Amino acid sequence: MSRQQPVMLEPVFQEKIWGGERLKAVFGYGIPSSRTGECWAISGHPGGDCRVRNPAFAGETLGSLWQKRPELFGHTGGDAFPLLVKILDAREDLSIQVHPGDSYAQAHENGAHGKAECWYILDCDEGASIIIGHHAASREEMRELVGQGRWKELLREVPIKKGDFFQIDPGCLHAIKGGTLLLETQQSSDVTYRFYDYGRLENGRPRPLHIEQSLAVTQAPFHPCEPEQETVRQGDAVVTRLIACPCYTVYHVSLDGRWERDWDKPFVNISITGGQGALDGVPVRAGDHLLLPAGYGPAVLEGRLELVCSHL
Ligand code: ZN
Numbered sequence: 001m002s003r004q005q006p007v008m009l010e011p012v013f014q015e016k017i018w019g020g021e022r023l024k025a026v027f028g029y030g031i032p033s034s035r036t037g038e039c040w041a042i043s044g045h046p047g048g049d050c051r052v053r054n055p056a057f058a059g060e061t062l063g064s065l066w067q068k069r070p071e072l073f074g075h076t077g078g079d080a081f082p083l084l085v086k087i088l089d090a091r092e093d094l095s096i097q098v099h100p101g102d103s104y105a106q107a108h109e110n111g112a113h114g115k116a117e118c119w120y121i122l123d124c125d126e127g128a129s130i131i132i133g134h135h136a137a138s139r140e141e142m143r144e145l146v147g148q149g150r151w152k153e154l155l156r157e158v159p160i161k162k163g164d165f166f167q168i169d170p171g172c173l174h175a176i177k178g179g180t181l182l183l184e185t186q187q188s189s190d191v192t193y194r195f196y197d198y199g200r201l202e203n204g205r206p207r208p209l210h211i212e213q214s215l216a217v218t219q220a221p222f223h224p225c226e227p228e229q230e231t232v233r234q235g236d237a238v239v240t241r242l243i244a245c246p247c248y249t250v251y252h253v254s255l256d257g258r259w260e261r262d263w264d265k266p267f268v269n270i271s272i273t274g275g276q277g278a279l280d281g282v283p284v285r286a287g288d289h290l291l292l293p294a295g296y297g298p299a300v301l302e303g304r305l306e307l308v309c310s311h312l
Pocket residue numbers: 097099117174192
């Protein structure tokens with residue numbers, strides 16, 4: 001039996017009022033407009049299901065492959081591909097939002113899953129920042145500050161730089177601010193409560209807000225999540241485990257030379273975020289996204305590459 005191939009994926013782009021043109025400038029993607037906010041890079045989600053580029057899987061998407069070829073994913077089970085990897089280009093601020101945990105989502109959102117997500121900052125403007133958490137001591141104080149429109153006092157804004165990493169657990173208020181390019185790894189779920197949108201209009205109307213749901217699910221007081229990171233040298237690669245949480249484990253890899261690793265996982269997501277090289281002899285470069293299927297065995301990457309990898 002011949003060896004499984006890496007599953008090469010075609011990104012899906014999403015236009016957003018806050019998006020820009022950096023996805024084209026940085027990765028050379030053919031974006032639909034100058035307001036392109038999201039590249040769904042590894043997705044089996046119906047909102048943007050990635051087409052598979054391998055001729056052997058012609059006509060398939062990651063979502064359909066998950067249904068038809070469970071052995072490629074180590075028979076993980078579950079009705080949909082469980083993770084979603086995106087690259088976001090925020091030219092302007094995104095709305096402040098929060099995601100519920102599993103139990104709230106199951107009770108109030110037709111049995112949907114909650115959502116944890118994490119951000120690896122690929123690049124950002126000088127002085128860029130994000131919103132993560134809040135300063136209220138209790139839910140009552142939060143409600144009071146919201147009622148009085150004292151958003152600046154409420155929201156916790158932190159400066160960011162290239163290479164920073166943030167874990168956003170369910171119940172954590174968050175927003176990406178303008179001037180940020182980041183890679184997001186998340187549970188494949190879309191239950192989002194919009195808490196504040198800076199009073200902006202889209203097609204002449206404010207986008208809907210979900211203040212009550214947001215107040216109900218937001219953790220108060222806020223406790224920052226500071227994942228314990230671990231960096232090791234493997235071959236010519238510097239491998240940093242950014243987070244290991246119940247939903248996913250995410251790594252950043254910086255390679256200059258050759259790196260061999262047998263992941264031994266049901267599947268591994270790999271996003272090439274910088275440089276160029278080869279994966280087992282197949283050329284790869286910045287902007288490529290692929291998945292190593294179950295039983296792939298040792299994977300050899302060569303070249304000068306930056307990657308973000310994840311698995312369950
Ligand atoms: Zn979010």
